[in-house]
Amino acid sequence: MAGEVLAFGPNCSAEFALHGGKEKSVLVAGGAGFLGSHICARLIAAGRRVICLDNLMTGSLRNVRELAESRNFCFRLHDVIDPIWLDEPISEIYNLACPASPEKYQRDPLHTFQTSVRGAENLLMLAQAKGARILQASTSEVYGDPEISPQQESYRGAVNTFGPRACYDEGKRAAETLFYEFSAHRGLEVRVARIFNTYGPKMAHDDGRVVSNFIVQALMGQPITVYGDGSQTRSFCYVDDLVDGLMALMASPPDCSSPMNLGNPGEFTVLELAQKVLAKTGSHSPIVFSALPTDDPRQRRPDITRARERLGFNPRVALDQGLDATIAYFSGVMGSISEPFKQVS
Numbered sequence: 001m002a003g004e005v006l007a008f009g010p011n012c013s014a015e016f017a018l019h020g021g022k023e024k025s026v027l028v029a030g031g032a033g034f035l036g037s038h039i040c041a042r043l044i045a046a047g048r049r050v051i052c053l054d055n056l057m058t059g060s061l062r063n064v065r066e067l068a069e070s071r072n073f074c075f076r077l078h079d080v081i082d083p084i085w086l087d088e089p090i091s092e093i094y095n096l097a098c099p100a101s102p103e104k105y106q107r108d109p110l111h112t113f114q115t116s117v118r119g120a121e122n123l124l125m126l127a128q129a130k131g132a133r134i135l136q137a138s139t140s141e142v143y144g145d146p147e148i149s150p151q152q153e154s155y156r157g158a159v160n161t162f163g164p165r166a167c168y169d170e171g172k173r174a175a176e177t178l179f180y181e182f183s184a185h186r187g188l189e190v191r192v193a194r195i196f197n198t199y200g201p202k203m204a205h206d207d208g209r210v211v212s213n214f215i216v217q218a219l220m221g222q223p224i225t226v227y228g229d230g231s232q233t234r235s236f237c238y239v240d241d242l243v244d245g246l247m248a249l250m251a252s253p254p255d256c257s258s259p260m261n262l263g264n265p266g267e268f269t270v271l272e273l274a275q276k277v278l279a280k281t282g283s284h285s286p287i288v289f290s291a292l293p294t295d296d297p298r299q300r301r302p303d304i305t306r307a308r309e310r311l312g313f314n315p316r317v318a319l320d321q322g323l324d325a326t327i328a329y330f331s332g333v334m335g336s337i338s339e340p341f342k343q344v345s
Contacts, residue, residue: 012074024089025049027132029080029123030096032059034203035137035195037067038243039094044070051088055079057111058099063202080119081111090130092250095123096137098172100195102165102293103208109167116171117178124182124190133189135250136179138259140196140300141169150303153194153259163295176259183257191249191256196263196302200239200322201329211236211323214274215330218283228292230271235301237264238322241315248311256310263302264315273319280323 026043030036031052036059043050044067052064052075067073078084080097098115099105105112120136127134143151144159159169176192183190199211207213217224245262268276274287307313 012076023049024091025051025074027051027053027086027090027093027123027126028096029053029094029119030059030098030137031094032056032061032064032075033096033100034063034200034207035100035198035239035242036094036096037063037202038200038239039096039246040064040067040073042243042247044072048072049088050074051076051086051090053078053080053084053097055097058101058104058204060204079115080122081114082122084122084126086126086130090126090132093123093127093130093132093134094137094246094250095120095134095175097123098137098168100139100168101208102168103206105168106164109164112167113171116168117174120175120178124178124188127188128182128186133191133250134179135191135193135246136175137246138172138176138192138194139168140194140261140263140302141165142173142176142194143297143300144169145295145297146299149299150265150301151261152303153261153306160295164293165295189254189257191252192259193246193249193262194259194302195242196237196261196300197234198237198239198242198263200326202239203326203329205330205333210234210270210273211326212330214277215281215323215327216334218277218281218285219327219330219334221283221285223288224274224278224285226270226274226287226289227296228270229289230274230287231269232292232296233267233269233299233301234273235263235265235267236273236319236322237262237315238317238325241317245307245311245313245315248313249307252311260307260310261302261304262307262313263304264317264319265302265304266319267299267301268319276320276323277327280320280327 032054
């Protein structure tokens, strides 16, 4: 593998690469991040061999620490914008290798765009060489600030190509094009998931997205910062449900190669979310209002008809239940939290 290598876990040994080839591995790019670490854990629990690839720009080794003891787990430090080669046989690749929070992907927009496009191409090349099926974690951001609701996969979006969110939005749209072309012209088995707002344990305390920031601000007694008047809506999917959908999509038949929305269609205003968090935490934090960020979407709600019909996908965790679990998680890690927050949705 090109680039700097930090590897740990029994699955990283040369002996595995040479003699463990009868059982193919699953590669999770971005596997030390919030969503990626949940996928790694689910795969390990199912008895799969997992190679977790991450550059740790936004991921954390804490997220995969417990997995390191498994004989079926390997972590490798690598940035997907650099060429990738692995000796191990690979059957599936999950591409989750990109910051998903505006707060973080806007810190280095050029790297974000390169991760989305060059990283996708490098992983597609690896999939072609290995004969592996590959899944792209795309995003509801490809719809931009949508003019219709709910958003169906056929909707082409209203994206600003010249704004602060474009590095991510347009990068993900370009990645979808790459996946389509590799499928149409090189015969790769591809899957594309358009993921809507996902939350749950293992989110970083400084993630920058609305659920984690509201919870942390409430627990710390800081003002709850709502941008705009709070009437903009989001649909919040608990991480366990989202992982169910991603794994079902990966295992789906070949005719599921078209993009598929994954999320919870329940729709809430940002102000409603703030009020729920305050009630559940018992916090006396005031709600303060600030100017809406540039290109912040006014409405987000997925049409998941395709996923329901093709995958049997049906989110089960209601927002109240998911918030309880997420608040409990952050309550347990508050000792390490000391930084101020900027909330984006």
